[in-house]
Amino acid sequence: xxxxxxxKNGVLVAKIHKKRATVEFSGQLKEELLKKIDEQTSNVVVxxxxxxxxxxxxxxxxxxxxxxxxxxxxxxxxxxxxxxxxAMFELTRLYRIFDIFDKQEDAxxxx
Amino acid sequence: xxxxxxxxxxDHSLNPLTRLIPKAMAPLLNRPMLEYYILQAKKAGIEDIKxxxxxxxxxxxxxxxDGKRLGVKISYSLxxxxxxxxxxxxxxxxxxxAPFIFSDADFFTFLNWEKAVAEHxxxxxxxSLVCAEFNPIKNHFEIQYDPExxxxxxxxxxxxxxxxxxxxxxxxxxxxxxxxxDFLDDKNINSIAQDLVSxxxxxxxxxxxxxxxxxxxxLSSLHYYWKLNLKLLExxxxxxxxxxxxxxxxxxxxxxxxIKANFEEDAVGPILIxxxxxxxxxxxxxxxxxxxxxxxxxxxxxxxxxIILDNTYxxxxxxxxxxxxxxxxxxxxxxxxxTFVEENFIISDYLKEPLKVKANRLLIGLIDKTIxxxxxxxxxxxxxxxxxxxxxxxxxxxxxxxERLKRPKFESKDKNHYQYIxxxxxxxxxxxxxxxxxxxxxxxxxxxxxxxxxxYRKIENDPRVTRVGRFLRRTSLDELPLLINVLKGxxxxxxxxxxxxxxxxxxxxxxxxxxxxxxxEVARIRFQGRLGLAGFWQxxxxxxxTAEDRALHDSFQSALISLSAxxxxxxxxxxxxxxxxxxxxxxxxxxxxxxxRKGAQ
Numbered sequence: 001x002x003x004x005x006x007x008k009n010g011v012l013v014a015k016i017h018k019k020r021a022t023v024e025f026s027g028q029l030k031e032e033l034l035k036k037i038d039e040q041t042s043n044v045v046v047x048x049x050x051x052x053x054x055x056x057x058x059x060x061x062x063x064x065x066x067x068x069x070x071x072x073x074x075x076x077x078x079x080x081x082x083x084x085x086x087a088m089f090e091l092t093r094l095y096r097i098f099d100i101f102d103k104q105e106d107a108x109x110x111x
Numbered sequence: 112x113x114x115x116x117x118x119x120x121x122d123h124s125l126n127p128l129t130r131l132i133p134k135a136m137a138p139l140l141n142r143p144m145l146e147y148y149i150l151q152a153k154k155a156g157i158e159d160i161k162x163x164x165x166x167x168x169x170x171x172x173x174x175x176x177d178g179k180r181l182g183v184k185i186s187y188s189l190x191x192x193x194x195x196x197x198x199x200x201x202x203x204x205x206x207x208x209a210p211f212i213f214s215d216a217d218f219f220t221f222l223n224w225e226k227a228v229a230e231h232x233x234x235x236x237x238x239s240l241v242c243a244e245f246n247p248i249k250n251h252f253e254i255q256y257d258p259e260x261x262x263x264x265x266x267x268x269x270x271x272x273x274x275x276x277x278x279x280x281x282x283x284x285x286x287x288x289x290x291x292x293d294f295l296d297d298k299n300i301n302s303i304a305q306d307l308v309s310x311x312x313x314x315x316x317x318x319x320x321x322x323x324x325x326x327x328x329x330l331s332s333l334h335y336y337w338k339l340n341l342k343l344l345e346x347x348x349x350x351x352x353x354x355x356x357x358x359x360x361x362x363x364x365x366x367x368x369x370i371k372a373n374f375e376e377d378a379v380g381p382i383l384i385x386x387x388x389x390x391x392x393x394x395x396x397x398x399x400x401x402x403x404x405x406x407x408x409x410x411x412x413x414x415x416x417x418i419i420l421d422n423t424y425x426x427x428x429x430x431x432x433x434x435x436x437x438x439x440x441x442x443x444x445x446x447x448x449x450t451f452v453e454e455n456f457i458i459s460d461y462l463k464e465p466l467k468v469k470a471n472r473l474l475i476g477l478i479d480k481t482i483x484x485x486x487x488x489x490x491x492x493x494x495x496x497x498x499x500x501x502x503x504x505x506x507x508x509x510x511x512x513x514e515r516l517k518r519p520k521f522e523s524k525d526k527n528h529y530q531y532i533x534x535x536x537x538x539x540x541x542x543x544x545x546x547x548x549x550x551x552x553x554x555x556x557x558x559x560x561x562x563x564x565x566x567y568r569k570i571e572n573d574p575r576v577t578r579v580g581r582f583l584r585r586t587s588l589d590e591l592p593l594l595i596n597v598l599k600g601x602x603x604x605x606x607x608x609x610x611x612x613x614x615x616x617x618x619x620x621x622x623x624x625x626x627x628x629x630x631x632e633v634a635r636i637r638f639q640g641r642l643g644l645a646g647f648w649q650x651x652x653x654x655x656x657t658a659e660d661r662a663l664h665d666s667f668q669s670a671l672i673s674l675s676a677x678x679x680x681x682x683x684x685x686x687x688x689x690x691x692x693x694x695x696x697x698x699x700x701x702x703x704x705x706x707x708r709k710g711a712q
Contacts, residue, residue: 056667084683091670
């Protein structure tokens, strides 16, 4: 399984279980993420703590999720960036678009 | 009493810093210049502020909002058309029911507002001009007045700047009674300094002159902007409004910063550091220096007499001196002296690359040119057939020349090493796929854009495409002449797809934003990378691609391929993207994607 969803304190937590989060399952993730936001809640946390590599297709899925969540007055926050992924977020200025946390609890409590 | 500020947003003297913001929003000591106007007004007891906006209105409104943060009440009005200041004030006459202080906030002024307000009240005149002694500056106004009665005698536009001389200069700060707006109902009176003052003099209406201390800086170029910032810091002007914790007399650090231990021991003040900054080991800062919010300065860097605006990363061992680095930059070029770095740029050091990286780059260049040369030779017969088909199908030339923007470069501006970076344009030769008059028929296809919003254009079933053109596009054969550009070195086989000039300009100026998401900063990173034919967007782009997806593909690739060897170490598996393997893989993926897509159609 590449990713799993969980509801914690009313917040949708999506955890990615792959080292490489890439185009192979980003389309599927995007579809299910948007569906969950529609059906459950627009407060979302995406946990990337197991990822060492996140590609641009996968980032597209995260941005699509963020767009949908904020449109419904929610937010999509990110936790657990490993150093290379963090560096990539800095380089591409994505850290300015997403709220980023070190720990999952902090992200969940921030809603 | 009210204060009214006119933020026109049309003064380009600080470009490119002010390309996307009004000059009044240019940061001084980490806050927009306009904020000091508001704070000076508040200090003089004025809490009712009106801001007239014209260009970039959202930049001002988004930052100041209703003014609560500054303890004032701010309201806005938007002027669609730009007239002189007096005419604008007349247009908002109904909201001006009390005497008010007025300025257009395009210059820097540091004046005694309390004195100005008190003297205006005492004078009982309809108009007061606030003046101060300075050297005469071209196109500003000098005045003569009677020191006894404080009455204005003469006003004169300065034709030539004169150094080493003092004169009484109009500071652009006025105090007006609202009655004045009704008093002269003359459509020809546009501006206060140019038209109103002389009209009043002609009618023998007394104008009050207030002479105050302080200083004035017209901010006519980035060099003066740099100097003013450092001067304000050195002389402690506005010290009362600087937020942060002083770690030494002249070193002030904002909230939430992570600063290495003993930073202040090696640092030389005055230094101002904004909020949420990170300063690594062995970093030396020699003041005067101003560092904005969210700035990360990595290990061993040296910053001397420079200004770094928000959200910038300064790499390891970088030496920055006498420079301005605008927002959202990523600097890892080792030495930057007397440089202005424009917003959203990544500058890395190619000079000190390890041999392996250099060899890699050379190899990629070699592969590019070899494949292009072989390809061109093999394709020559095909090119001839295509050329004949185009000629037979519709009137016009075989090739279509399109102007694209090349990768930005360092450029020397004058003898002070004053450099900035801009995009050059490069000509692309592709086979013509549209009718000759296609560019004039752009509106026919406007609503057929695949991207619902944003700067990008991709049109399906375009009525302007010829029959042969449709075939060429479907097979991507129209783009094969780009191999000539690869051979010339304009392009690599793998790189960021060059945007047509018009799309690039829209992306630069308007960015990429929707109601709830602003991706402009991310999207503009694409301008950093080398240009090429194959890339993530080309390989992964599907028909349901959004403008955001496209920006992510482009900027992701761009950010990675413009990194220096040192930086690549931080990036773990991301190095693969820049490596020879990554190059070949992308080339292959794009090739397969093109074949597949064509097959599907």
